[in-house]
Amino acid sequence: MPPPAAPRLYAHLRLAQLFGANTDVGKTVLATALCRASVRAGEQPYYLKPVSTGPGAEADERHLARYAPQTRAATLHQWALAASPHLAATQGSQAVPSDAELVAQIAEHIGSVASTSSAEASSSAQQHSALYVETAGGVHSPTPAGGSTAHALRPLRLPTLLIGDSNLGGISTTLSAYDSLLLAGHDVRAILLFADRLNAPMRWGNAEYLKRWGEEHGVPVFSVAGPDATGSLGPPPPKREGDEQEMEAFYEGLAGGSEAGEVIKLLRREHEQKMAELAGMGQRTLDHCWWPFTQHTLAKTPQDVNVIDSASGDFFSVFTAASSSQGQATPTPASALQPVLDGSASWWTQCLGHSDPGVTRAAARAAARYGHVLFPMSTNAPVLRLTEAVLGISRGEKGSDLAPILPASHGPGHGWASRVFFSDDGSTGMEVALKMAIASAALHYAGPRAPSAVQQRIARGKEAGGAGGRAERTWEVIGLKGSYHGDTIGTMDACEPSTYSAAVHWYQGRGAWLDPPSVGVHDGRALVTQPDGETRQYASIADIYDVETRLASDPLAESYAAQIRLWLEHLTVTQGRRFGALVIEPLILGAGGMVFVDPLFQRVLVDTVRESEDLFSLVDPPLRDQRRVQPRTGTRDPSDWRGLPVIYDEVFTGLWRLGQSAPARVIGTTPDISVLAKILTGGLVPMALTLASRSIFDTFARSEQKVDALLHGHSYTAHPVGCEVAAEALRRISRLDKTDETWSAARQDWNAPQAAAGEEAKGKIAPWSFWQQSVVERLSRSDAIASAMAMGTVLVVNLRDSNGGGYTSTASVELLQQLRHAVHAESSELRFNIHARPLGNVVYVMSSLNTPPAVRRATEEMLCAALGA
The missing domain is CATH 3.90.1150.10 (Aspartate Aminotransferase, domain 1)
Structure with a gap:
């Protein structure tokens, strides 16, 4: 495995890579001209051709040696067959590098050039060097391993020059290549192409058109021309035997012309600006930005700021001021940009790595088709496709807008959810869930809202000191200590007092919270630890997560049920409190400290709450004695929620984060409401989904009065870009689950073969991890x-x-x-x-x-x- 390749940046070495809009557009000629222009500008030029195909005698490196002799040129891989690299590589005897290996080799060569040029600069007056990396073929020409060149080289993200096509049809080819490079994440500094020869029988005008286009879009476009034998300016002369003198004259005129020199000035100016900008970003951020969850007094210097220039895969490309050498050459320079593993998956959002081409294309596809369109009383293909996928509904034909993106069994709402509500982030999704649950509980236990005139009549009696004896109780939630559901007002109130809420003056803490037992490996032993410190050892972690077996045989199951029932009786009967929802983070309490909760405890908690409708049916006393609302079991569908609506906060734990498509498959029982976010869109754009059962939805669909609807939303509800990105991310993840050998190897390491559908339904899900x-x-x-x-x-x-x-x-x-x-x-x-x-x-x-x-x-x-x- 090669080392991770971050973009390279050196104070003394200017880098540029040349992509062509097509084959045979003059990349090598212009690279040669730029090398010669660098010499005129006082730079030592270097040239690298990572992949070359065709006879060695015709290799581009030899062309540089002939016409730019002061350039130090190199080729990493040469195949004799003059064909696309993926075909030429199959005909050679040398090993074919993977895309990652090829990028690592390029990065290593850049580092070598940086060291060489730095050492030489320290002993001479020449302080600056330039390295030009020329790609093979067009933007998406295959690499030797068969990948796209544009995507393969993306981790390096070198400053890019696009060599435009000056031939017939070249305008479209050039602009398409430009869009492809941007979509792949490259930094296109300028477009270069040859001008038409003045005395040519047909002039296409590509350069003139693209210059006007560049002015409109802020992209420098350079029209390059050199002399032929008659002195007429234009593209290079045709290849023929004995053309060395004519070609030399062409280069001399080209390198000495204003356009080539202006390109060098542009690249040098932007290189210096980038160094200065990165060096100053830390202080500018300290001066003007306000970070979340951060005490700013702890960030004292710009070096305390993580300056991220770009990100690719699992790595940030981070500016390191100590490595930049502040413009002074050093014998062994380090790149000012270093790879740093994104160890928190960017606050738990990443699941396919940064700048994934598939989800990036999905965002562009939806943005180009829709932008944003409103959702109330409307629909569109991305939102409908995503909705049916998470509900586990398979409809549509392959290739259609509504083709399924997941197997039905992989839908996290499969078998229990009937509706999807869209919002913008996990905290908002949980606000929606709380509104759904408490409204459902209020309707079930308190009945329909009384007419306003009646409410006014009885209000005085419910005041403290009135005939009713006390004010009406507030609705609360039941949850776990250490929970975190977001930072909006409602979600904060659904958690116990903590560091997150200590300084929030409107916090009220509307709930009661149990201290849960935890799971962990202590000195090699798999233990369940109770809140009082008592532990119970199991043969393996897999045994702890075999919930169905433990329900039948583990003494903790009966103990948990008795404790929870007694606690609920104390809350409702003794304290007279009223509850509208059970809210849990399944399997792991994330922000509360990454606590792995005993899954048996969560299963028993859900079961006990659902079996305790007699406790939750207690109502406010009208005058004297407490009474109960009789549970309406005879009129309720078996699929209706029971006891209290159960909310699973799956913002962190859902969608394969923990190895399963839904944590309910481990616990062995489904919620009435669940919330998905973060991993949902592959970490690209904000979006959250709140899934609800039919009986929850019916709470808000019982009349034609708008006041009875779920009055919640925001302007970007169900935005098509987010829906399309989420659909693509889920499709990719589901495919990994089924086919990726890495997943299979990890399951085998934990002795957790993929469960069959029947085993999933029975909670027979063995835990596993990508970590050994x-x-x-x-x-x-x-x-x-x-x-x-x-x-x-x-x-x-x-x-x-x-x-x-x-x-x-x-x-x-x-x-x-x-x-x-x-x-x-x-x-x-x-x-x-x-x-x-x-x-x-x-x-x-x-x-x-x-x-x-x-x-x-x-x-x-x-x-x-x-x-x-």
Whole structure:
């Protein structure tokens, strides 16, 4: 596995890559001209052709040696067959590099040139060099391994020059290539193309048209022309034997012309501007931006700011001021841009890596077709397709707008949800869920809203001191301690008092919260730990997550049920409180500290709440005695919610984050409402879905009065870009689940073969993780770690903290500094740092669903090294 390739940036070495709008548009000729112009500008030019096809005697490197002899030219791979690289590579005897290997080789060559040019610059007056990387064929010409050149080279993201097509049809070809490069994430600095020869029998006018287009769109376009034997300016002369002198004259005129020199000035100016801009972004951010969840007094210098120039795959490309050398050449320069692993998956949003071509195209596709269109009383293909996918409905034909994107069984709402409500983020999605649930409970237990005249008549009696004896009780929720459901007012009130709400003066804490037992690996042992510290050991993590077996045989099941029932009786009968929903984060409490909750406890909690309608039916006393609303079991459908509406907050844990399409498959029982976000759109755009059962929807569809509707929404509800992106992300993830060998290997490592449909329905889901089981056990034995745990993409370590831990703990500070700046995997060829965000004394790393195994293995080694495991 090659090292991760981040963009390269050096103060003394200017880089540029040349893409062609098509084959035979003059890339090599213009590269040669730019090398000669660099010499005139006082730069030492370098040239690299990563992939070359055709006879070696005709290689572009030889052309540079003949017409730009001061250039140091090199070729990485040469195949004799004059054909597309993916075909030529099959005819040669040399090994065919993967796209990642090819990019790593280019990055290594750039580093070598940087070292050489820096050493030479320190002993001469020539302080600047330029390296031109010429690609093969057109923008999407295949690499030797068969990938797209534009996408393969994206991790390097070198400043790009697009060589336009000056031939018939070249305007369309050039603009299409430009759009393709932008869509692939490249930084196109300018377009270069040859001008028509004045005495040509037919002039296409491509250069003139593209110059006007460039002025309108802010893209520099350079029309390049050199002399022929008659002195007429235009494109290069045709190839023929003995044309060296004529070609030399062409180059001399071309390099000495104003256009080539202006290109060099532009590239040098933008290179210097980028260095200065990156160096200043940290301070500008400190001066004007307000970060979330951050105490700004802790960021004291610009070096404390993570300046991200770009991102690709699992890595940020981060500016490192110490590496930039501030314009001074050093014997062994480091790139000012370094690869840093996005260890938090950018706050849990990433699942296919940054700048994934598939989801990027989906966003562009929907943006070009719709932009944004309103949703009330309307529909469109992306929103309908996504809706039916998450509900597990298979309709539409292959190739149509409404073709299914998921197998029905993979839909997280399959078998229980009937409606999807769209919002913009997880917190808002949970606000919607709370409105749905509490309105449903109020209608069921309190009956329809009384007419306004009646409400006014009885209001005085319900006031404190009135005839009714006390004010009407408020609606509350039941949840778990350590929960976090977002930062909007309603979702904060649905959580116990915590660091998140301590300074929020309108916080009221409308609920009651149980302290849940947790799951973890302690010193190699799989334990369930109760809130009082008592532990119960199991043979394996898989045994802990075999919920159905434990329901029948584990004494904890009966104990949990008795404790929960007693607690509910105390809340409702003794304290007289009224509840409208059970709200849980299934399997893991995320922001509350990455706590893996005992799945048996959550299953028993849901079951007990649903079986306790007799407690939740207690109503406000009219005058004296408390009475009950009789449960309307005789008139209710078996699929209706029971006890309380159950909400699963799956913003973090849903959609394969934990290895399953829905955490309900592990717990063994479905919710009445669930919320999906983050991973939903592959981390590209904000969107959330609130799924609801039929009986929840019916709460709001019982009349034709608008006041009875769910009056919630925002301007970008169900925006087509988000829906199209989500559909593409889910399609890709589902395909990984079925076909990716990495998933299969990870399941085998945890002895968790993919469950059959029948086993899923019965809760027979074995847990598994992309992180190695042996590493979890190894970490758990470290003296610095209290426990470790992994599931799906998430790896968590709880550090020992003599001060008790918690969100305000600083126990992880030193470890995070090591991961960010110092520790590397000694036994791996990979070299990168890790950016991670702590949760007090809890440190976690999170991969994408398609992270290369070598990256995960190197990350594991770095964690073990830093923790002495």
